[in-house]
Amino acid sequence: MEAVLNIEDLNVDFLIQGHEYPAVEHLSLYVNKNETIGIVGESGSGKSLTAKTILGILPRNAISHYQALEYKGQAIDFDNQTSMQNLRGNEISMIFQDPLSSLNPLLKVGKQVEEVLAIHKDYHSEQRRKMVFDLFEQVGFNDPEKIYHSYPHELSGGMRQRVVICMAIIANPGLIIADEPTTALDTTIQKQILDILHHLTKQKGNALMLISHDWGVIANMTDRVYVMYAGRVVETGPTKEVIENPQHAYTQGLLNAIPSLLNKGKKLYSIPFRVPSINEREKGQWPYIKLTQENKDEVEAMFPEVRSWSV
Numbered sequence: 001m002e003a004v005l006n007i008e009d010l011n012v013d014f015l016i017q018g019h020e021y022p023a024v025e026h027l028s029l030y031v032n033k034n035e036t037i038g039i040v041g042e043s044g045s046g047k048s049l050t051a052k053t054i055l056g057i058l059p060r061n062a063i064s065h066y067q068a069l070e071y072k073g074q075a076i077d078f079d080n081q082t083s084m085q086n087l088r089g090n091e092i093s094m095i096f097q098d099p100l101s102s103l104n105p106l107l108k109v110g111k112q113v114e115e116v117l118a119i120h121k122d123y124h125s126e127q128r129r130k131m132v133f134d135l136f137e138q139v140g141f142n143d144p145e146k147i148y149h150s151y152p153h154e155l156s157g158g159m160r161q162r163v164v165i166c167m168a169i170i171a172n173p174g175l176i177i178a179d180e181p182t183t184a185l186d187t188t189i190q191k192q193i194l195d196i197l198h199h200l201t202k203q204k205g206n207a208l209m210l211i212s213h214d215w216g217v218i219a220n221m222t223d224r225v226y227v228m229y230a231g232r233v234v235e236t237g238p239t240k241e242v243i244e245n246p247q248h249a250y251t252q253g254l255l256n257a258i259p260s261l262l263n264k265g266k267k268l269y270s271i272p273f274r275v276p277s278i279n280e281r282e283k284g285q286w287p288y289i290k291l292t293q294e295n296k297d298e299v300e301a302m303f304p305e306v307r308s309w310s311v
């Protein structure tokens, strides 16, 4: 099967005061049609930067290089503005954590969703409006007309994120990237929003890349998962297999640190280090953990790489 997205050996470095700091290293991943993949990892592991690389929206001081970065079998041409506009407008859409960052405060939300369709010349304006109303119904809005004429500030956070999901999906893109799409919402609303996203993407056959630090979300939503730590994928496989039988000791650690659901009754584990910030990383010294008397044995067991350090 041809992958919708294919990344081979992606590296992202930050150039800070003449020094290169590694943020993503040797990352390879793919997403197939109709598939939902998860990228899971603690804060600072490089999840968002991976997504931003795909869309060509990395910060200015970031340098990326890779073996392959392909959408539907074609190399993504970051230097070609027209092709990038088409990619971002029609082919790959992104849902961010904060819905307000994607919405224009001065425009009615219905118009904003409709505008996504404006570049599709095959629909006239009445058709477009009907498509928006239909989609509003599908995401659970009882009164699509009223929502259509609302401004972002008149809606709750959950409603806004539903509008953003509509914007992301209405042009039927090949791939949707959702970066922690519910983190900013109340826990009661989170599940509702994820269910909508899951249901719609499966129904319409869009590939979905879901970025989350929440294993519950990953378990419920994704077919395959990539587990990241400090810029690298440490483990990947079908989500169920990874959760039931994690191969990497770090993945095991992450799963044992979840308070409920997966390890009821067991003593809660706590990982004895944090993801090092970017300026604490020296190239060639992944996993960059500062060894102490207390954590040395555990870190070595988790990341045998540290044994090669000359410390």
Ligand SMILES: Nc1ncnc2c1ncn2[C@@H]1O[C@H](COP(=O)(O)OP(=O)(O)OP(=O)(O)O)[C@@H](O)[C@H]1O
Binding pocket: 014, 023, 041, 042, 043, 044, 045, 046, 047, 048, 049, 050, 059, 061, 213, 276, 277, 278
């Ligand atoms: N503009 C920047 N300049 C310097 N370092 C940056 C910049 N943007 C991100 N980083 C660093 O790159 C690393 C990876 O960041 P990234 O945002 O991809 O992490 P993440 O896994 O998505 O975490 P989070 O869940 O906190 O968003 C982090 O250490 C982060 O501090």
